[in-house]
Amino acid sequence: MTTARRIAGRTDGRPVRTVRTERASNTREAILSAAERLFAEHGVYAVSNRQVSEAAGQGNNAAVGYHFGTKTDLVRAIEQKHRVPIERLLTRMVAEIGDSTNLRDWIGCLVRSLTEHLDQLGNPTWYARFAAQALADPAYQKIVVKDAMGSPALQQVVDGITRCLPDLPMTVVTERNIMARNLLMHTCADFERAFAEGTAAPRTSWSSVASGLIDAIVGLWTAPVTEYP
The missing domain is CATH 1.10.357 (Tetracycline Repressor; domain 2)
Known part of the structure; x- marks a missing residue:
């Protein structure tokens, strides 16, 4: 594999940017689904962003803030x-x-x-x-x-x-x-x-x-x- 290929893309030929975009999209969707369920069950006020991140399977407790803000x-x-x-x-x-x-x-x-x-x-x-x-x-x-x-x-x-x-x-x-x-x-x-x-x-x-x-x-x-x- 050439140096240019290593820099521009993955070994499967998919651009790194595309893979990162898909990963971010999947993370956002996981957070949305987890938040919707937790808010529905417990109320918006009672659920923290950290709880949402954990329920979405995110090791980073700041994932909600990173992907959505407040x-x-x-x-x-x-x-x-x-x-x-x-x-x-x-x-x-x-x-x-x-x-x-x-x-x-x-x-x-x-x-x-x-x-x-x-x-x-x-x-x-x-x-x-x-x-x-x-x-x-x-x-x-x-x-x-x-x-x-x-x-x-x-x-x-x-x-x-x-x-x-x-x-x-x-x-x-x-x-x-x-x-x-x-x-x-x-x-x-x-x-x-x-x-x-x-x-x-x-x-x-x-x-x-x-x-x-x-x-x-x-x-x-x-x-x-x-x-x-």
């Missing part, structure tokens, strides 16, 4: 990992219903983009429980919500829901957006846990979970409004 950056990276495929599903669903004036159509896009994603991941999954933990943590709730609202398709859904309920006061729209978000994420988290642990649940598939959620969220949005003095 814990906030790690939370955002997990959210982004899932947001891309969910956004793809949501964009397709929104395009299919067009300018629908049926509230159930818009709620269906919101719910099924998440449940179909979870279904595609297989069992067990951790994302719904991770998202529920992040939403319940004051340090990360605003970050997760703000990043999610950057989705053009999600904004179309919010606008579509609002158009279907033109007489609903904006204060109530804001309030029910919060209610619907929490109902969606925490219900999915509960079913995700039941599916993963094999415990009894009133529904046995993500498509069935979606149907129940759509019914409930439509009912939430169309509930009467009682004004108190």
